[in-house]
Amino acid sequence: MARVNASKGRKEEKGHGREMRGLFLIALAAFLIISLVSFDPGDPSFNQAVTPKNVSNLAGVVGSYAAGFLVDIFGAGAWFWPLLFLYMGACRFVKRIRIRPVQWVGVFGLFIAFLGWACHLAF
Numbered sequence: 001m002a003r004v005n006a007s008k009g010r011k012e013e014k015g016h017g018r019e020m021r022g023l024f025l026i027a028l029a030a031f032l033i034i035s036l037v038s039f040d041p042g043d044p045s046f047n048q049a050v051t052p053k054n055v056s057n058l059a060g061v062v063g064s065y066a067a068g069f070l071v072d073i074f075g076a077g078a079w080f081w082p083l084l085f086l087y088m089g090a091c092r093f094v095k096r097i098r099i100r101p102v103q104w105v106g107v108f109g110l111f112i113a114f115l116g117w118a119c120h121l122a123f
Contacts, residue, residue: 022092
């Protein structure tokens with residue numbers, strides 16, 4: 001099934017499973033970007049009940065709920081998630097852009113700083 005790379009001790013996958021997961025993550029990122037770009041507070045979401053006929057989100061009712069959920073929870077930090085999924089999908093194809101686990105601490109710190117900045121703008 002999977003062979004172990006002797007130099008690094010990592011498993012290498014056979015077949016196209018890695019690429020398929022990458023395409024799924026990139027498609028999810030594109031869907032979330034379209035949902036967030038066309039987000040309208042008047043669309044139906046988990047915090048607002050509106051008839052599904054009046055959805056102005058380009059991704060439809062599902063995009064309206066997804067964007068509403070992300071904006072309700074993270075505010076302007078909702079843009080972090082599609083970018084993260086886009087990065088994770090791209091890493092499935094290009095190994096050179098991967099970052100080490102220690103560098104994820106910086107990414108998390110940047111996310112927290114962005115959320116703080118967004119909260120500062122809100123108040």
